Amino acid sequence: MKRTEISALGKVAFVERLTQPFTTNSNTQIRQGIGDDGAVIDRGGWLEVVTQATMLEGIDFDLTYTPLEHLGYKLVTAAVSNICAMGARAEYLTVSIGLSARFSVEDATALYEGIRRATEHYRLDLVGGNTSASLTGLLLSATAIGTASDEELILRSGARDKELLCVTGNLGAAYLGLQLLEREKRVLQGNGVSRPEINREHAYILQRQLKPEARGDVLNQLREAGIRPTAMIDVTRGLASATLHLCQRSGVGARIYLNRIPIASETFRMAEEMHIDPVVAALNGGDDFELLFTAPLDKHRELLTMAGVDVIGHIVPASAGAALETPDGGEIRLQAPDWTARVTEAETAE
Amino acid sequence: MKRTEISALGKVAFVERLTQPFTTNSNTQIRQGIGDDGAVIDRGGWLEVVTQATMLEGIDFDLTYTPLEHLGYKLVTAAVSNICAMGARAEYLTVSIGLSARFSVEDATALYEGIRRATEHYRLDLVGGNTSASLTGLLLSATAIGTASDEELILRSGARDKELLCVTGNLGAAYLGLQLLEREKRVLQGNGVSRPEINREHAYILQRQLKPEARGDVLNQLREAGIRPTAMIDVTRGLASATLHLCQRSGVGARIYLNRIPIASETFRMAEEMHIDPVVAALNGGDDFELLFTAPLDKHRELLTMAGVDVIGHIVPASAGAALETPDGGEIRLQAPDWTARVTEAETAE
Numbered sequence: 001m002k003r004t005e006i007s008a009l010g011k012v013a014f015v016e017r018l019t020q021p022f023t024t025n026s027n028t029q030i031r032q033g034i035g036d037d038g039a040v041i042d043r044g045g046w047l048e049v050v051t052q053a054t055m056l057e058g059i060d061f062d063l064t065y066t067p068l069e070h071l072g073y074k075l076v077t078a079a080v081s082n083i084c085a086m087g088a089r090a091e092y093l094t095v096s097i098g099l100s101a102r103f104s105v106e107d108a109t110a111l112y113e114g115i116r117r118a119t120e121h122y123r124l125d126l127v128g129g130n131t132s133a134s135l136t137g138l139l140l141s142a143t144a145i146g147t148a149s150d151e152e153l154i155l156r157s158g159a160r161d162k163e164l165l166c167v168t169g170n171l172g173a174a175y176l177g178l179q180l181l182e183r184e185k186r187v188l189q190g191n192g193v194s195r196p197e198i199n200r201e202h203a204y205i206l207q208r209q210l211k212p213e214a215r216g217d218v219l220n221q222l223r224e225a226g227i228r229p230t231a232m233i234d235v236t237r238g239l240a241s242a243t244l245h246l247c248q249r250s251g252v253g254a255r256i257y258l259n260r261i262p263i264a265s266e267t268f269r270m271a272e273e274m275h276i277d278p279v280v281a282a283l284n285g286g287d288d289f290e291l292l293f294t295a296p297l298d299k300h301r302e303l304l305t306m307a308g309v310d311v312i313g314h315i316v317p318a319s320a321g322a323a324l325e326t327p328d329g330g331e332i333r334l335q336a337p338d339w340t341a342r343v344t345e346a347e348t349a350e
Numbered sequence: 351m352k353r354t355e356i357s358a359l360g361k362v363a364f365v366e367r368l369t370q371p372f373t374t375n376s377n378t379q380i381r382q383g384i385g386d387d388g389a390v391i392d393r394g395g396w397l398e399v400v401t402q403a404t405m406l407e408g409i410d411f412d413l414t415y416t417p418l419e420h421l422g423y424k425l426v427t428a429a430v431s432n433i434c435a436m437g438a439r440a441e442y443l444t445v446s447i448g449l450s451a452r453f454s455v456e457d458a459t460a461l462y463e464g465i466r467r468a469t470e471h472y473r474l475d476l477v478g479g480n481t482s483a484s485l486t487g488l489l490l491s492a493t494a495i496g497t498a499s500d501e502e503l504i505l506r507s508g509a510r511d512k513e514l515l516c517v518t519g520n521l522g523a524a525y526l527g528l529q530l531l532e533r534e535k536r537v538l539q540g541n542g543v544s545r546p547e548i549n550r551e552h553a554y555i556l557q558r559q560l561k562p563e564a565r566g567d568v569l570n571q572l573r574e575a576g577i578r579p580t581a582m583i584d585v586t587r588g589l590a591s592a593t594l595h596l597c598q599r600s601g602v603g604a605r606i607y608l609n610r611i612p613i614a615s616e617t618f619r620m621a622e623e624m625h626i627d628p629v630v631a632a633l634n635g636g637d638d639f640e641l642l643f644t645a646p647l648d649k650h651r652e653l654l655t656m657a658g659v660d661v662i663g664h665i666v667p668a669s670a671g672a673a674l675e676t677p678d679g680g681e682i683r684l685q686a687p688d689w690t691a692r693v694t695e696a697e698t699a700e
């Protein structure tokens with residue numbers, strides 16, 4: 001039988017191959033199916049948004065340096081962030097976990113304490129899920145359900161030529177936090193110290209990696225300013241991946257000004273220390289959980305002065321592709337490594 | 351730090367420990383939270399039912415003898431069965447998978463073909479989910495969303511003293527199918543034949559293990575007969591576990607007549623051949639996906655004559671506990687091994 005490697009196909013083509021044969025069986029209320037941060041069901045008068053976030057030990061987290069409480073919090077953040085990226089409010093959560101015997105009741109309790117704190121913070125309710133045995137470490141899967149009105153809903157597919165491309169917060173910090181944790185792990189692996197000691201000045205990038213927050217606050221801020229984003233996606237696998245997904249779904253291209261990409265000073269400092277290009281961290285690093293969105297050109301002034309939001313570029317026709325503009329006027333085509341490449345990495349580790 | 355083994359606590363106490371600290375944050379529409387087959391949200395005029403089903407390689411399935419297409423179908427069956435056990439109709443599905451590099455595009459396509467066939471069979475729609483890399487084999491997590499009216503909803507907690515205890519279909523067949531597959535695997539492991547050859551007369555028990563069906567059909571049948579079950583649960587970890595859960599949630603006890611437990615002739619034959627007690631297979635075997643329910647005593651006649659349903663016992667006060675009655679009038683207290691014991695088994699295999 002023919003064997004095609006998943007990495008040879010790439011994520012977008014792979015997901016298309018899997019889901020293309022599906023047809024609608026009974027429901028005409030599906031406003032958005034596969035292909036966005038969440039699914040949208042028209043409930044007549046309001047929209048229900050459903051999303052699933054999965055985190056696997058060894059792929060998405062390393063328990064050498066990830067406190068279980070933070071991990072629980074981050075799982076909820078990942079699910080809520082998807083709901084935010086649709087312009088919706090998360091209301092309900094189910095969490096399923098698989099645990100191997102390495103984990104004690106105290107470990108599971110710490111994990112659920114993080115989940116509980118996150119549900120309190122985001123004001124949503126844990127309503128279900130399940131716990132089961134696992135052969136190989138810790139597996140987490142959360143489903144979040146949210147609501148939005150027709151006016152609030154923001155899809156990935158709504159971006160149009162000439163619109164502004166904006167991003168919340170700053171990018172790359174979570175990736176540098178991860179690199180720092182990995183470095184400390186390597187240093188300490190010889191010493192038998194179980195958890196790396198971390199310098200206080202690294203607190204920001206570590207917090208961005210270990211306990212990120214979903215940006216529902218920015219949705220409110222935009223709403224209050226009378227700005228309705230035309231398309232939105234959350235930045236979980238780097239700015240390049242998010243931009244390419246948004247462009248692909250909207251049928252447009254984009255230009256991002258390299259020197260407008262928001263990067264925190266702590267990220268710059270750590271990048272310098274570790275000889276990492278901070279722009280590459282912003283473009284390809286993961287776990288930022290910021291929101292990338294487009295907005296009408298006439299909102300330029302409001303967006304320029306809005307705290308916590310940066311206008312980083314604009315939308316162009318699809319034919320012009322998605323690219324970075326460097327300060328000297330050069331163009332670098334955006335490329336994003338996707339997880340299908342990581343499947344091959346995983347094999348090496350298996 | 352103190353370390354308590356999960357297996358020392360047992361599943362019910364473990365889940366209670368994890369979820370007890372959670373309080374409601376914002377929503378007063380939660381009709382049923384953790385503790386049933388699914389969560390129930392009151393949407394004003396109708397009820398939304400949400401459930402999550404997870405299947406992990408090495409714990410819930412063995413790909414030596416499980417065709418990927420059947421596995422996809424079974425994942426959907428597991429999620430839909432939970433929805434059925436609430437008296438609801440499944441409408442929407444999200445599926446998340448984790449894949450290691452061992453899996454090809456063709457493998458994933460076969461898995462999704464099974465998911466697609468199941469969505470067609472159960473008439474529900476795949477609306478989302480995600481695909482990601484896994485270090486260690488195949489992981490599947492499905493969320494199903496269904497609807498029910500107030501009159502249709504059936505919780506685990508509604509059983510009352512003197513009511514009838516009933517079960518759909520027959521039990522233990524899936525467990526014997528699993529034992530047969532495991533036996534063939536052992537036989538063939540020396541031969542280098544990749545997939546066991548199976549005798550045609552074993553088709554029934556194999557189909558029960560590899561491609562089980564959710565019993566939404568029985569809900570319709572009961573509705574047409576004017577019978578409203580008072581409590582219901584699906585039988586996924588054996589009759590003993592299902593009965594104990596139903597009793598615990600309802601605050602009652604139960605008596606099951608040992609010789610009334612429905613067991614198919616194919617199950618009896620294979621049990622005899624393999625020196626397995628078929629009643630033990632029915633009580634403690636998994637994957638039957640039948641429905642266990644209680645009904646008012648005055649429906650006894652209708653239920654006795656209904657095809658595909660058996661009255662196997664009755665509800666008693668909680669103080670009398672849950673027990674089997676043997677034909678000679680003896681009583682055997684019901685006990686169910688739960689998955690927390692399997693965590694320890696998993697460790698051994700790790």
